[in-house]
Structures are given as C-alpha cells and as structure tokens.
Amino acid sequence: MRIGIFVFSGTGNTRHVCSAIKEHLASAGHEVSLSTMCDAGKAAGFDCIIIGYPVHAFNAPRPVISFMKKLPNGDGKPIFMIQTSGEALHMNAAASLRPMQIARRKGYRALGAFSYVMPYNIIFRHSEEMAARMLETAKRRAPHDAAAIARLERIPVDANLLDRAVSLILRIEHPAMPIIGQHFRTTDSCIGCGRCALNCPQGNIMMAESRPVFGHSCSGCMGCAFTCPEDAIRISILDGWRVNGPYGWDGEAATDDEVCSYCRRSYLRYFHKYEDNQ
Ligand SMILES: Cc1cc2nc3c(=O)[nH]c(=O)nc-3n(C[C@H](O)[C@H](O)[C@H](O)COP(=O)(O)O)c2cc1C
C-alpha cells in the first residue's frame, strides 16, 4: 500500500510519533512518505492517508483544517488521524471529529484516530521522567498502531456530548491565535540567530535588523517560543503558560509514584492501558 503521512507539528512531538509509525509501516513492506502540510494535492498519489497534528484547545489546529479542506476527492480512500496531546484527558478525543467530518465530506473513508500523550509544550513543563515515560509508551504503541493501520482497522473515537461542546466552544482558538500571535515580542536576550523564523511552520516570522517580526498567521504551535535557545520570546497573554527548551528524551521513565499530580489518574490510566494491552 502507498501511504502518505501529512504532519503538522510545532515542537516535534507529532512528527516523532508519525515517524515511528512510518518506520513500522515501511518495515512491513509499505511504501510510506512523510511530509508537512504544504501540498494537499499530493494526497492523490496514495492509497491511504494519515493526518498527524497536535491537539490545540481540544481541536485540530487551524492549518490542519485548512489543509484538509484542500484535499483532493477521496474516492473511498481510507484516512486516519494521529493526534498528540499533553494531557491524557478524554476530552482530547473530540479534536479528531472535525478533521474526520471534513474527510468524510471529501469522500474519504475516515477510519478513526489514534491519540498519543506527549510532553506538554504549553501551560506547564512535564518532568523529564514523565516525558521519558510518554516516549516509552509511544514506542510501545507504535508497532501495534501501524499494524492496525495496515489492516485498515476501525479506531472508534469516543467523544461524549460534553467533550464535543467544549471542543466546539474552544474552536475560538482558530480566529484568536493569529491576533494573539501578532503581539509576540522578543526580549533583549535575543541573539538574532533566526532559528524561530526558519522553523515557523506558518512562515509567520520575518527577520528585520536581526530581530524577529511576527506576522498575522500564527497558529499558536509554540515552535518559536519552545525552541528559542535564549528563551527570548514572550507569547503575549499566554506568557504565563510559556514552556521553553526541548525535553531530554533519554531520562529514566517515571514510576507510578512520580507521575505528576496534575490529572494524575488520567495519565496513569493512559500508561497502564498501553502497558497492560501490549
Ligand atoms: C495552543 C496549544 C493548545 C494546546 N491545547 C491542548 C489541549 O487542549 N489538550 C492537551 O492535552 N494538550 C494541549 N496542548 C499540548 C500539545 O497538544 C502537546 O504538547 C503536543 O504533543 C504538541 O505537539 P507538537 O510538538 O507536534 O506540536 C496544546 C498546545 C498548544 C501549543
């Protein structure tokens, strides 16, 4: 099967999960391509499509929705969603409903969504141990999920009425983020390296006199603020939630006692589900 994986990833988590899935599909003999969401027309060349994205405010990010609207007619082709989120909350499931709905309208056979929990890139920083456990769980899951994709298995999306309502309300993030993003600023510690401009998936940052200038198409991915080597970016009204610096993936995984207290039960449920089932 020719499989096309299209990924939107601000800080690398979704790309990481999708790359792992790609490797397992490829080693099972499939022809797999992984690319960013630049050219929706490319989807016509595949037998099966995978759309990868981070959950933003219980929704798929705006660029993902725009990309999906540009997909060519699906003609009954299977399509899956792979989403990553910082929390193991049930409500995150609702994020896949809109992309799945668009896919169906375009004539795809929307078979479902895989939800991975990965380290938070906004609100608060997970401990290195938590991050390592998330990565370990993702590694454990990836071969099974790749096999389910290859079998074209249905992956039910379990979102209740409350999840759907909250997701719908928080879709306000889509028009809000470009406005908030215009007010991103840099501090004097900016060294003008241009890394933020180079990596912005929206091409929303221009360098002028060795300083970033933020435009009008921010998607709130946090790629710039998260990866700035000087922690020099201030993200306007969201600044209290700023998380800076990549996670060191090679730490020891957290034990149950060390799982952070925030939403502890949901994280443990997630870890144990993939420890027990696989
Ligand atoms: C603007 C924004 C909103 C987010 N909203 C949620 C959310 O509703 N639920 C959640 O569990 N994680 C949320 N997250 C965390 C990300 O989904 C998570 O860290 C994800 O793995 C990041 O993926 P990436 O590195 O591919 O961008 C949010 C992150 C950002 C930047």
Ligand code: SF4
């Ligand atoms: S990545 Fe940071 S230090 Fe480099 S130009 Fe952007 S804001 Fe300045």
Ligand code: SF4
């Ligand atoms: S400006 Fe920063 S947060 Fe906005 S889309 Fe670009 S990298 Fe992402």
